[in-house]
Amino acid sequence: MEAEKKIKKISYLESLNSRTVFDENCIIQVSFALIADKWTLLILTTLMQGTKRNSDLQKQVIGISPKMLSQTLKTLLKYGMISRKVYPEVPPRVEYTLTEFGKSLVEPLSSFYNWSVDWEDKLRTIYKKTKGKK
Amino acid sequence: MEAEKKIKKISYLESLNSRTVFDENCIIQVSFALIADKWTLLILTTLMQGTKRNSDLQKQVIGISPKMLSQTLKTLLKYGMISRKVYPEVPPRVEYTLTEFGKSLVEPLSSFYNWSVDWEDKLRTIYKKTKGKK
């Protein structure tokens, strides 16, 4: 990224004054309300690798139930973040792909991924201590 | 950011092969399990503005209940992402500040913030349609 663009980008957050209110009129609260949950972010991250079938996702996103997978895909479809293509085959084949809107999340999600890698030891220690419970 | 660093950073995600499994041994699943929820991310984003008191956060993070605020702050304290300083005054004053670990989230959170601003119209349309319900 060019230094110029970087400066512009960080400035959004720095432009907030200390009395900025984060309500539903604030776009960051809106976006967190829509996508800030574990399964949604994991599925989006997985789809960044490319087109996937339902069964691929079921294999890759360990721990997700078939119901949550279908439900989350349906929501992302409704949001326009993924597209769905059905192949008239037997057995049926359905493929999910990120739309341009979905792909726009590559940067924030990569950023989170990098952060996780950088702080891996610390994060694992916390996770063990809390056993995933907050 | 220098182009070199940028390349290194994006490569974490690109280095995954298409059969990578996202289970609890995968660091991205661990980090999402710990912090991927609306209130946690909103409080962290707010604290990126600097030190805040409980009552400041209550005023800025619209919609959060006092219980959720206390609870989330307690969790972040346990994670070592924020520090807590009590001033022996009347009435009591307690200030919360991001630790170095907490500050390390500036980049991913800024990235999300920028994304939200870039897609503001689309996000608001979705939010209205769904009324925040998934």
Place this chain on the structure above:
DNA sequence: TTTATTTACTACCTAAAAGTAAGTTATGCA
């Protein structure tokens, strides 16, 4: 016609998250 296979949906249930409201602690000073 029956079978096989993937996807998706529904109904029912349990567990966890989160809201409400009331009460408690901590604090320094009068």
Place this chain on the structure above:
DNA sequence: TGCATAACTTACTTTTAGGTAGTAAATAAA
């Protein structure tokens, strides 16, 4: 001691997330 106030906690209730199991659609091949 009593007070005033911010910060915090607890008990209770409601809401939402999530799991399991069963079923249906699709259709080519047996």
